[in-house]
Ligand code: HEC
């Protein structure tokens with residue numbers, strides 16, 4: 001039998017007493033972090049929910065090569081499951097009470113995925129076991145072990161993600177989230193997780209269910225309960241145009257990196273005169289003192305308990321790359337952008353060939369200087 005209580009019964013009785021106070025008293029007082037009230041840990045979820053599912057158009061639109069074709073995949077897995085009606089709407093033969101059924105919503109013109117209470121319960125139980133210590137039982141990023149972590153754990157009610165390698169204007173699909181959690185975020189307390197795909201998928205469903213309800217009129221919903229959001233998959237990185245000329249890519253990438261002013265957040269890797277030359281402007285000469293340093297961003301959209309999370313953009317000659325060091329992985333991160341941190345999705349904003357060139361350049365910076373202290377110091381001296 002499952003052990004459903006995390007706390008001994010005696011403590012539970014005390015807890016119930018402690019919780020029988022007014023709302024004001026139980027509200028978290030952030031100035032008293034260590035006195036956060038204990039939780040009435042509930043591991044069973046009694047009601048199922050519906051979460052936004054990928055659109056049937058995804059993957060069929062040639063302009064949009066991020067999204068996997070959910071319906072193509074499901075149809076291949078389960079032949080005869082879907083039929084397409086005259087208006088191009090897919091109808092799922094699975095009953096609406098069945099886990100994983102995809103339901104068309106006429107009013108909002110979107111598909112919802114049916115999630116049963118059983119699935120949410122399984123996801124929550126594993127979440128409490130593996131993730132809640134940092135991300136908190138409620139998913140607000142203020143777990144007991146997460147309190148002092150920098151960067152702080154993600155608040156899942158925001159539905160905002162940095163490193164899914166998905167166009168940052170869209171929500172990551174399950175495969176993108178699965179890959180992220182399995183791989184972890186190097187250089188942060190978010191480790192890689194070796195949990196079976198099946199259980200991880202349930203944890204992810206639960207995490208998605210923590211995003212706030214709302215629609216485009218209601219402020220702030222960025223998650224899976226807003227019918228106006230869109231879901232996309234990991235950016236395709238199979239078409240590296242520079243395989244025959246990596247040297248050319250690095251050279252062009254250096255110019256583009258400075259031309260697109262990535263140094264407004266990341267370091268510039270050139271002194272003022274050379275930055276001007278790379279940008280093709282003449283003698284502007286007015287760069288801030290921290291031109292060649294990363295600039296702490298205090299204006300990100302990430303919050304934990306209403307505290308704004310400051311984010312340090314990486315210096316590629318110094319910091320770990322969160323989601324992989326290969327040119328292709330760096331390309332995906334740049335193309336996707338970092339949602340909520342002012343780093344826009346570059347896919348579509350600049351030609352793909354340029355984004356690849358920038359990725360080569362960033363890769364080369366890390367490859368040449370990261371861990372080579374003497375060489376890095378000499379390079380920094382030459383530009384500072
Ligand atoms: C030891 C603390 C810790 C644990 C345990 C932990 N995380 Fe995290 N997690 C973090 C931190 C810290 C971040 C934020 C990293 C950053 O902002 O760069 C994070 C970020 C994330 C993100 C957001 C990634 C993005 O691109 O924005 C997801 C999703 C996530 N964690 C899922 C999980 C899941 C699922 C589990 C349990 C299987 C888990 N985490 C367990 C600390 C933890």
Ligand code: HEC
Pocket residue numbers: 162257260261262263264265266297311312313314320321322323324330333334338341342343344346358362
């Ligand atoms: C408005 C600020 C801003 C601008 C402009 C910006 N970035 Fe970023 N970038 C960030 C932030 C913030 C992060 C995430 C830092 C974190 O949370 O770890 C980031 C992360 C990255 C990463 C992630 C590396 C990893 O950890 O995997 C790469 C690569 C990157 N940026 C490249 C670029 C390039 C190339 C440009 C210009 C085309 C650019 N950025 C422009 C703010 C910015």
